[in-house]
Amino acid sequence: MFKLLTTFRAVYETRNFSRAAEVLFLSQPAVSNQVKQLERELSVELFQRNGRKEMVPTKQADLLYERTLILLEEWEDTQQKMLDEQNEEEICRIAASHTFAVYLLPNLMKHLIEAFPKVKFEVGIANSHESLDQVAKHEVDFGFIEKPLETSGVQRYSLMEDELVIAGNPKSKLWLVRESTSGVFHYTQRYFEEKNIQDKKMLVKSNDVIVAFLKEGIGRSILSKRAVPENIPATPLGFQRNFYFIQRTHLVSDQLLEVAKEILVYNERYKEAEMRNGEKRES
Numbered sequence: 655m656f657k658l659l660t661t662f663r664a665v666y667e668t669r670n671f672s673r674a675a676e677v678l679f680l681s682q683p684a685v686s687n688q689v690k691q692l693e694r695e696l697s698v699e700l701f702q703r704n705g706r707k708e709m710v711p712t713k714q715a716d717l718l719y720e721r722t723l724i725l726l727e728e729w730e731d732t733q734q735k736m737l738d739e740q741n742e743e744e745i746c747r748i749a750a751s752h753t754f755a756v757y758l759l760p761n762l763m764k765h766l767i768e769a770f771p772k773v774k775f776e777v778g779i780a781n782s783h784e785s786l787d788q789v790a791k792h793e794v795d796f797g798f799i800e801k802p803l804e805t806s807g808v809q810r811y812s813l814m815e816d817e818l819v820i821a822g823n824p825k826s827k828l829w830l831v832r833e834s835t836s837g838v839f840h841y842t843q844r845y846f847e848e849k850n851i852q853d854k855k856m857l858v859k860s861n862d863v864i865v866a867f868l869k870e871g872i873g874r875s876i877l878s879k880r881a882v883p884e885n886i887p888a889t890p891l892g893f894q895r896n897f898y899f900i901q902r903t904h905l906v907s908d909q910l911l912e913v914a915k916e917i918l919v920y921n922e923r924y925k926e927a928e929m930r931n932g933e934k935r936e937s
Contacts, residue, residue, distance in 0.1 A: 783835035800837020822874030830875040
């Protein structure tokens with residue numbers, strides 16, 4: 655059954671027998687037959703097929719996909735424990751958006767590594783949409799994103815605030831903008847629409863590269879205040895955003911549940927410290 659569910663997952667995510675076969679290193683007929691076998695065993699239709707066009711999953715397939723992610727993860731966890739019951743080290747996979755990963759994640763990771771010495775952390779960098787997708791597909795356990803995205807099977811929690819600024823040459827007519835799936839693009843687009851900005855725009859898919867361009871006097875950009883070096887002019891944008899912590903709705907590991915709780919506790923302590931620092935600056 656787990657073999658059939660693995661094949662079903664690949665077909666559901668690719669919407670195509672041939673692409674699923676490439677992912678699974680199987681032949682296209684083998685993939686098709688396994689899906690048909692699963693449909694017979696469950697007595698349901700999982701996909702509506704229309705020639706060579708992309709297959710459309712049925713409502714039953716949507717439900718089965720959510721359950722399949724949980725079942726396969728529990729099975730993989732069981733297999734690992736059976737292979738080495740002496741291994742107390744557990745893996746925690748994290749995907750973080752660029753700004754959070756560079757300016758906030760290091761201190762958080764220092765805290766988590768000390769708090770959970772038996773957990774092996776793996777960290778990847780992805781924009782907000784990619785991080786959400788990876789959490790939803792159970793490719794990672796936790797994510798940190800820069801705009802309020804949501805999807806089924808994923809819980810979202812607000813974290814600390816982040817001030818956005820306009821950085822760079824204030825007279826420049828060239829704007830350096832991130833890709834549409836990045837967190838900051840959401841706020842950049844909002845600002846452009848509010849101010850009816852029609853200036854030239856250059857797509858740059860990296861905050862670090864944008865900062866490097868700004869250092870050379872190239873254009874201007876909307877960035878987190880945390881990302882702007884002291885020697886680059888910066889003007890407040892007029893609104894702030896939140897970072898968000900996302901996790902799978904179903905975490906099969908008690909250890910991962912404890913990590914999630916500790917992240918939220920850390921966030922509250924961070925916000926309290928920021929508030930105290932702000933009060934000191936005002937006084």
